[in-house]
Amino acid sequence: xxxxNRGNRPLSPHLSIYRPQLTSITSILTRITGNxxxxxxxxVVWWLxxxxxxxxxxxxxxxxxxxxxxxLILTGxxxxxxxxxxxxIRHLIWEEAVGLDIPTATKLGWAVVIGSVILTIATVLxxxxx
Amino acid sequence: xxxxxxxxxxxxxxxxxxxxxxxxxxxxxSMALLVLVPLFVFTFGPMIGKPYAQVQAYFSHPFxxxxxxxxxxxxxxxxxxxxxxxxxxxxxGYAQKFWIIAMTCLSYAAAATGVFAVAKLALQ
Numbered sequence: 001x002x003x004x005n006r007g008n009r010p011l012s013p014h015l016s017i018y019r020p021q022l023t024s025i026t027s028i029l030t031r032i033t034g035n036x037x038x039x040x041x042x043x044v045v046w047w048l049x050x051x052x053x054x055x056x057x058x059x060x061x062x063x064x065x066x067x068x069x070x071x072l073i074l075t076g077x078x079x080x081x082x083x084x085x086x087x088x089i090r091h092l093i094w095e096e097a098v099g100l101d102i103p104t105a106t107k108l109g110w111a112v113v114i115g116s117v118i119l120t121i122a123t124v125l126x127x128x129x130x
Numbered sequence: 131x132x133x134x135x136x137x138x139x140x141x142x143x144x145x146x147x148x149x150x151x152x153x154x155x156x157x158x159x160s161m162a163l164l165v166l167v168p169l170f171v172f173t174f175g176p177m178i179g180k181p182y183a184q185v186q187a188y189f190s191h192p193f194x195x196x197x198x199x200x201x202x203x204x205x206x207x208x209x210x211x212x213x214x215x216x217x218x219x220x221x222x223g224y225a226q227k228f229w230i231i232a233m234t235c236l237s238y239a240a241a242a243t244g245v246f247a248v249a250k251l252a253l254q
Contacts, residue, residue: 034212035209035216038209041240051185051247052246052247058182059182066179126172127176
């Protein structure tokens with residue numbers, strides 16, 4: 001590819017040029033939530049391993065998952081899980097070539113954002129009752 | 131190279147011819163997780179912070195044990211495929227290969243550890 005002219009072609013617009021929009025922010029958040037869920041998932045695996053090992057080890061893991069840092073990570077993970085799930089449904093809809101026009105895409109974006117917050121609050125309230 | 135026409139240089143370069151498999155794998159695991167994630171949140175979630183004996187008794191039941199194990203298997207498979215695209219987008223060269231291998235190993239190791247733990251709790 002040595003003969004490809006890289007000198008005077010126009011550059012494609014980059015992230016810094018675009019005004020942040022609901023569609024782009026919700027897309028980026030899908031990637032961030034999906035990958036950040038690794039932390040919560042590893043904590044769950046660790047908690048299960050501790051429960052399968054001994055009462056002392058379980059007490060340690062359980063105390064870390066229920067301290068304020070653990071609470072923060074788990075509540076954040078619940079939001080990330082609901083957000084990523086709703087954003088995933090949006091992707092499954094888009095893959096059928098439905099809802100790709102900008103007004104519908106914007107509505108779906110708000111549905112994902114607002115829906116994830118409502119589901120997180122509902123989950124936290126239900127968990128406190130159980 | 132200058133004796134090659136533009137068409138000749140472009141021919142065959144268009145597609146990796148294997149992308150559909152990755153897309154389909156993500157679609158299958160995402161559909162499965164659509165069912166598993168709500169089940170997991172409300173069967174596994176309530177056990178955090180519960181007494182040890184109650185946790186042991188709970189996971190000896192088939193439903194919570196199977197939902198937890200299945201969510202970890204499918205979830206980490208979905209994560210492995212998803213994080214691969216993240217790495218491919220932002221990391222290049224040898225570092226890209228290193229991180230894809232490392233995250234693949236981590237995903238399988240975490241899934242295996244979780245399934246072992248659930249199995250031990252369920253069957254002891």
